[in-house]
Amino acid sequence: MSTDLTRAHAVALDAADPLGALVDEFDIAPGTIYLAGNSLGPLPRAAATAVADAVREQWGRGLVTSWNKAGWFDLPYRMGDAIAALVGADAGEVVMTDSTGINLFKMVAAATALNPDRRVIVMEGSNFPTNNYVVQGLTRWLGQGHEIRFAESHELIDAIGDDVAVVALTHTHYKSAHILDMAALTARAHAVGALTVWDLCHSAGAMPVALNACDADFAIGCTYKYLNGGPGSPGFAFAAARHHAALDQPLTGWWSHRAPFAFDRDFAPTEGIGRLLTGTQPILSMVAAQAGLELATRAGSDAARAKSMALGALFVDLMAARLPDAGFRLASPRDIAARGGHVAYDHADGYPLMKALISRGVIGDFRAPSTLRFGLSPLYLRYADIWDAVDRLADVVESGLWRAPEFQTAEKVT
């Protein structure tokens, strides 16, 4: 526990924060403390400018010529290279495209094809379940008898046996923020002849990820959480260069064709990471994501992680000091090194508590049945914000504000 939990000390930490200058790069309403960046990151000021320019100049004036002149065609590759640098991949190993779920479909399919004699796919059952839904859809349609072996984090090593084709895991857990050991699990997978697909949705931008150092095979991730890319900004997909020559996935289209403007009747795959593309991408949403990527790049993953851990430690310490007996149970690893960019607490009255806290300007989120999540994103949060957030939560609890009728309704809290 920190020795000094005063607000003055938090302010002093801000004054010494090497990432402090980035805070003003985000456009967050005065008085709002935004702790839901693990769900949707806030607006980088430069994103608003870039989107306005893309709309009025690139679309409005450049029109169809902007596909070349404004580099729209190349965005998946250029954005992919920027993401690659943040997740421990090399240039040419990542593309930005489509949605997280669609990319997972592609990558798990690709992995099964490279391991055709096995039928087991290991996944974490408690993971954000869209991953399960995607792989359930894939395996059902492949019709080759693939089955998902669900295991929880402590069971994973044992679940990865020599019947396993693919290990498809989320690096940082969406609810608990528990970080899986990518190096150990990938090594285990490879030792038994399996391939890995890592979901980096809750990792990219929040911490360094070492895809190539861990010898990861494939990965996917999202850009609207810690990369602050905007609502529903396209996802990304990684394939290690050693797999490119044999890379194959079901969603082939003209963007993955060797000569997209030759209009050949039949498909022939391009070389390299472009094989993961399908069709025309939502350019305005991609352009919006550039600013956030640039800020994450400027911060650097190591510095982001260091501050994220410090913010998390302060939050947990303040919760213990201010609300020791209020029914909050830490639902994330206490070990900072095992915990990602957010902190989760269970509370029997989590739903009205979060609604009341939001009414006080502290925006976190709630996941049924009882989990409050607090995203502690390092690029735009101040240490003083953390202090104020816990202070307001303590006030919500101690004043009984959360018992007010308007916070009990069943309207969804995202």
Place this chain on the structure above:
Amino acid sequence: MSTDLTRAHAVALDAADPLGALVDEFDIAPGTIYLAGNSLGPLPRAAATAVADAVREQWGRGLVTSWNKAGWFDLPYRMGDAIAALVGADAGEVVMTDSTGINLFKMVAAATALNPDRRVIVMEGSNFPTNNYVVQGLTRWLGQGHEIRFAESHELIDAIGDDVAVVALTHTHYKSAHILDMAALTARAHAVGALTVWDLCHSAGAMPVALNACDADFAIGCTYKYLNGGPGSPGFAFAAARHHAALDQPLTGWWSHRAPFAFDRDFAPTEGIGRLLTGTQPILSMVAAQAGLELATRAGSDAARAKSMALGALFVDLMAARLPDAGFRLASPRDIAARGGHVAYDHADGYPLMKALISRGVIGDFRAPSTLRFGLSPLYLRYADIWDAVDRLADVVESGLWRAPEFQTAEKVT
């Protein structure tokens, strides 16, 4: 041929144009005549405002709460209902989501599953080939021996035999603008026990489409051509209500789950058209598309088609009158009723001619090896624009401007 091909007559037609008031709803640079809206529609003024608001207010201020408060979650359905009204479908039969290619994958897959004893998929070989690439990827991965039977338009009826599972055709040809007979081909398909997937990329917004009147089964389409949705705005997918109960597709995700916020481990499909969704959508690109959809709705498909045909007739007549012996060969049907929203010409020097024409402010596009395409979109083009476009083309030809060295380079013309 029109009796009066003077510019004064064109101006008179504009004065009487019931859609004339829509022209100023688009932000097109003065002096530019934009004839590539069949590739990428121009910017509706309201789109710029809507995107700016979505960025600064919905994302910047509403943050994660905008998923509910700004209706982001419902956008695929609301936009889908608006599209449905333009393509002869009912509310609840269309969603806006993902890319054209990905939606084609879903719909052809869904159709094959509903016709499990057949293995032939009929497609038009000369179609925009990404459709081929998508279905080639699908059939290869299904691994059930499906094969594509390619046929050209005049061969299609005969190609649809009683071994056919799915007929997957593009309503309006991307290059020639030839319109297939949706009613007759769908009837033929149903007569032999096949299902249909119609691609409306070059139809939606340019003409009335009668999906339900034709008894179509499935359809997909794009929103960035005649619907002016912005670069890469998401596509749409239609499934006739009668197929909803048995509707199944491979790309399942949390947005197609019965209870997406219950976080159940296993997939269970929602009811209705939501089954075609997968994951989180690119919201800014969807918001951008609303303005164009509203303008298309305001115009109405019948009025849009009437003006589009009149613009096309004027263009063809002017080309015949002004450039009768310049080597242009009409590559679209001469019959206006069989021709969609653009007109194509072949010319041995099509490439430098189009580059030179673009340098004069008339933006069309070129498709290898020799095709010039002129999109005659009815919402923002004036009759006088058509007159001026042909006038400038005649000048490019007669002056020999197109022979200038800068127009001979191999840089791609989109």
